[in-house]
Amino acid sequence: MKTVVMTRFRTDAARILRRIAKGERFILSYRGCSVAILEPISAHPRRPSDDPPFLGIGRRAVASPKGKTRHEEIDRILYGRT
Numbered sequence: 037m038k039t040v041v042m043t044r045f046r047t048d049a050a051r052i053l054r055r056i057a058k059g060e061r062f063i064l065s066y067r068g069c070s071v072a073i074l075e076p077i078s079a080h081p082r083r084p085s086d087d088p089p090f091l092g093i094g095r096r097a098v099a100s101p102k103g104k105t106r107h108e109e110i111d112r113i114l115y116g117r118t
Contacts, residue, residue: 042066063077069115 040062047053052062056076064072 037061037063037073039063039065039070 038060042050042064045064054076056062056074061073061074061075063070065073
């Protein structure tokens with residue numbers, strides 16, 4: 037899957053959307069972070085294996101014995117932010 041940065045998407049949206057309509061998929065990046073997946077809408081549902089693993093994490097998650105994790109801690113783990 038190719039990545040397109042937000043500034044390029046703004047200037048070339050029509051061309052990128054035509055490519056998506058033909059079946060290509062893109063990751064949209066904003067300020068260095070992946071924020072969205074751009075993909076065609078199809079009449080046929082995709083196989084679950086086509087989904088990025090992170091999207092199904094809620095179905096597989098189990099409660100932590102240590103209690104709830106704060107949002108700030110999740111951001112630090114995922115993005116390296118403090």
